[in-house]
Structures are given as C-alpha cells and as structure tokens.
Amino acid sequence: MTHPLDAFIDQIVQAAEKRGDFDDLAGAGKPQVHPENPADAVLNRLTKEADAKSPVRVIRRQIFDGRALLKGLTEPDARKNKIRYLNDL
Secondary structure, three states: OOOOOHHHHHHHHHHHHHHOOOOOOOOOOOOOOOOOOHHHHHHHHHHHHOOOOOHHHHHHHHHHHHHHHHHHOOOHHHHHHHHHHHHHO
16 A cells, blocks of 8 residues: 655655765665664664663662762761662662
C-alpha cells in the first residue's frame, strides 16, 4: 500500500540529492549502528545526547562519595547519620 504523499516525498528527496544536501553528512560512508533492541533506539540516543545518567550510576556515585566522606567524619552522630544515609542508598 502506498501513501498519497510518497511521490511528493520522492520529489523532495531527489531535489535535495541534486542540490547536494546529503553530501558530507556525519557518518557518511560508515555502516549504520543497529541497536540490539530497536524499540529503545530513540531513548538510547536521546539519553546519550543529553548526557543523562542512569539512576543506578547516580546512586553508585553517591555511595562512593559518601564512603569517602565517612572516612573523614569523626563526630559519632555525624558518622551515624552518614551510615544511615548510605544504608538507605
């Protein structure tokens, strides 16, 4: 089944090719990367472009930083509170 706009879209693409709009595109001549799960491809790309971190990585970083801070704490109440915080993480 063809879409009513297919011919129009083909004309636009052909005109762009003639103008050279597709020359020197990023990744030209390189193989396309096919994600393992195509359903997640858009989400993965947006996450990467936004430099977003997964919650697991964020929590691991908080635990690592908290442990380093705990080593320098000498006050018993402050240590106790930090240990509780780390246990919650």
